[in-house]
Amino acid sequence: MPDVEAFAPQYASIRHRDETAELGMWVFIATEVLLFGGLMLGYIVYRHAYPTAFAAAGRHTDIVIGTANTAILLTSSFLVACAVDAFAAETRKICITLLSGAILLGLIFIVLKGIEYSDEYREHLVPGINFSFEPANADGAQLFFVFYFVATSVHAVHMLVGIGLLAVLARLTYRSPDSRHRAALHSAALYWHFVDVVWIFLFALIYLPGRST
Amino acid sequence: MTRWRPPLPLVAAWLVLLALLATTVTLAYRPLGSFNVVVALAIGTLKAATVAAVFMELRHRGPRTLLFAGAGLFWLGILLWLGTMDFLTRT
Secondary structure, X not given: OXXXXXXXXXXXXXXXXXXXXXXXXXXXXXXXXXXXXXXXXXXXXXXXXXXXXXXXXXXXXXXXXXXXHHHHHHHHHHHHHHHHHOOOXXXXXXXXXXXXXXXXXXHHHHHHHHHHHHHHHHOOOOOOOOOOOOHXXXXXXXXXXXXXXXXXXXXXXXXXXXXXXXXXXXXXHHHOOOHHHHHHHHHHHHHHXXXXXXXXXXXXXXXXXXXXX | OOOOOOOHHHXXXXXXXXXXXXXXXXHHOOOOOOHHHHHHXXXXXXXXXXXXXXXXXXXXXXXXXXXXXXXXXXHHHHHHHHHHHHHHHOO
């Protein structure tokens, strides 16, 4: 086994090392929950203050791209969860294929987001650059789109970091599929799933309001 | 290449997530008044719980990992509770 002595002296065993890595990733995710939580608190307060404008602004978002991107991200999470399951020397090619699929879906998500941003620029929905909206709801809609652009771009940066992590781990899996890299892939997978969870809530807050009126 | 099949719980969770996505989009177009946002957030929470339990493997983890995973939600609860208290209760 290549794993003999594969852990630093502060750990009692490989399992101890892997559990520590997992708990560390959960602590990091807790800080991320509060980063996005602060954004969502701002959204709740302003949606409460401008309910009609937030509904009108929500109707201007692209529900087709938003829904497609949600399905894409959920599927990429599924592929990453499968890759963690398939991580072993005998099945490393399958693991790498699954990771490549997840990376490709992540890139498609980013491209669709870019198309959406450029459509919104053309529709004069970018606050501070070219914003114009029906006067009765302009103030509240502008706050909605500030939240929209800040939250989705911070999320997109997380996606890019995640795509980079998955690419590095696909390479490491190819070179040496040992237990250390399995633990690393597991931590990266937790991060990727968390970015998926953030999007689930952004989707509900951004794309769904105002559709029934 | 050794045969590998995706585990059934992962496939089931993926299909459930896509079904929930279709449900939430469909219900968003139904005039439910103030319940629209409740439905959207309830389905969102259900999706997040599915991802956490199955994809993030929390269903196989003991109390220690659940404590670490729950800590973020605990602080988020305080943030949202104290942050919205004034705005949601002021008449």
